[in-house]
Amino acid sequence: MAERFAHAIRRYRWLLLAAWLVVLTGAGVAALPLAGKLSGGGWYVSGSDSQLAAQALRSGFTGRGESNLVVLVHDERHTVADPQFAERAGRAVNAVLDDDRLDAASSYGWMSLTGDGRDAFVGDDRRTVVTLVGLDVDDGTARRVLPDVQGELADRFAAEGLRVSLVSAASLFGEINALSQSSLTEAELIAFPLILVILLWLYRSVVATAVSFVVSMTALGLTFGLLSLLASRFELSIFVQNAATMIGLGVSVDYSLIIISRYAEELRRGRDRFEALVTTLRTSGETVLFSGLIVALSTSALFLVPLNVIGSIALGIVLVVAFAVLSSVLVLPVVLYLLGDRVLKGAVKLPGGRARSLEVSENPWYRLAMRIMRRPVLWLLPPAIALIALAVPGLGMSTFTPDARVVPTSSPVRYGYDLMREQFGTGAASPMQVVVTVAGELNDAHGAALTGLAERLRGLPHVERVDSPLDVLRAVDPARPVAALAGLDRMPADARQTVEHFVSADRDTVVLEVIPDGDAASPGVIALYDQVRAEVAKLPSDSLRGVVGGETAEGVDANQAISDKLPYVLGIMLLIIYVLLLVTFRSLLLPLKAIVLNLLSVGATFGLLAIVFQHGFGVELLGTVSHGYVQNFVPILLLAILFGLSTDYEVFLLNRVREEWQRTGDDTVSVATGLARTAPLISGAAVLMLAVFGAFTLTGINPIQQLGFGLAVAVALDATLIRLVIVPASMRLMGRWNWWLPGRRPTATPVSSPALPVREDALR
Structure with a gap:
């Protein structure tokens, strides 16, 4: 199959290249309006009390509508007792009521009442007043236009000493949408240079580094184009773009690393570009295809949760992973074939020079694995105990939906929420x-x-x-x-x-x-x-x-929906991973070991997430603050994504270990050799993912920061303690039981198996 596919690429390479450029251009054009189509909603559980309450209040009430606002005006120069106050505050409220973009239907509060009736809508400082406004525009429209309206109001009245804020769920999520776009840009400005430097260090080739970005550009472009088309007909959460970018960048550079590394390795062995492509597709191509399948299927289990925000993010991740795989096994091979050995051009000399070729027995990763396997229990217990200890704080993790505190204090929307709490009571805004x-x-x-x-x-x-x-x-x-x-x-x-x-x-x-x-x-x-x-x-x-x-009801209903579906989501993910690994490695126990290790990694990640974002230890180092809880969609998303990504590393490693075991029949040597062959690749892939996830941790809004932090921590733990220490120790203790399958006697008979792509001369 790989050879036939390579023949098709050689024959139709220019047609495929032209088709790719046309499709990518079309997707790019379609993706342009994506940000304006995304919704800040998605937190209502269908049929829940909170949703029914929201629907009942959309019409038939004064000061309530399809979407609602609280217009807060704070006068820094006058109090309500001054004659000038009413005229100044009235102009600010009227600017909202008369804005055609908002289509205000009715109002209730300080602006519409008179005399003593206004007192309940005047703050304790006697400088702050609020008016409730019902809009005849849906929440989706309100979320799109309110950031511009809020910005214009703030600029227009600031010189007069008036602070005007629009306080509502629509204005909050409209602001979050705008902040998501800016933080996405900041994250990309940090991530792309880091990825460039890391890839140059790994490939030592300018051309190979440039080609690697083809996969990222294609995966993200196609994903955003399709999401934009879907968002025209279905409600998609504002968080989908950040999540898809973060995961898309991570997996796409990893998959391109696997493909390009193997192709370059085959060229260096003296094969021509066609032979190199066939081998690459048969080995690394199959590995990428299988890895992407695991991530996509694991994440698909999230569709069981009846929350649009989680379904939206899951959709974005499934699409971007699918397009990353498609780009890696279709678009990238076309580009590599056209380049041939030119992919090795543009050599870059970096500090440390090129790693010298070593015999396996002289490889430091091999020696580390052998040292660990000489005393497997001694090496296994400390990291396992440490991971379990880290997981303990996660048992008390508190979760809830995002509130105004995810918005920076410099925002007029956040200012309005804070001032409303201060002047009218903490719970007045919710x-x-x-x-x-x-x-x-x-x-x-x-x-x-x-x-x-x-x-x-x-x-x-x-x-x-x-x-x-x-x-x-x-x-x-x-x-x-x-x-x-x-x-x-x-x-x-x-x-x-x-x-x-x-x-x-x-x-x-x-x-x-x-x-x-x-x-x-x-x-x-x-x-x-x-x-x-x-x-x-x-x-x-x-x-x-x-x-x-209300906000509390919405959060409680969302939490309940997540907790109700969590056992099913977890069960489906574990079943998918177990069956796929069972089929791949033909072993009953290796998939169980992989699941246990994944649980250790995820548990420790949850514990660190609670320590930092719930209890606030070290949170200031990330440029954010603790709100006393974790965003409720973050843990279940981490669970699905991390099981997929961790299994990726397991597949990379065990494929090579199984190949060595089938060749030698020696359990200990096969584990050490497999680790020596794959550790450079896993380390390089982990560094790339850390760069991407770290960029979002430092620049994203609070929910995305938490997701990025969790992914970065898990990848770091997985690539170090799990793969380098616990895996060789546990496999040494299991011995021949690693490959046990009832009815089949484990033998060391060579069997065709996808070889793990490695570049020992460049990936260190």
């Missing part, structure tokens, strides 16, 4: 919405049930206050507050607006807003959410149905 739907016509019995619910909610711990229409209605008719709705048109304008903000126009939905005394992700507020749901459940189910929404 209230819980208790949305009660009435079966039939709202009557006195319903009013009594709602009044009782409001009183019980006020008595719960961590509740700052409960906002509802009941106080206004009781002022009109203390005995029968619901009956007062019949005279709504005769009420004063302020009272009418308040009622219409909490009671829908068709009178079948009533909202009670619980303002907690802490952040949405704080343990006390999460506990409060459970208590609020318990109180809502006491409503008479035959006539009233209540659901709880």
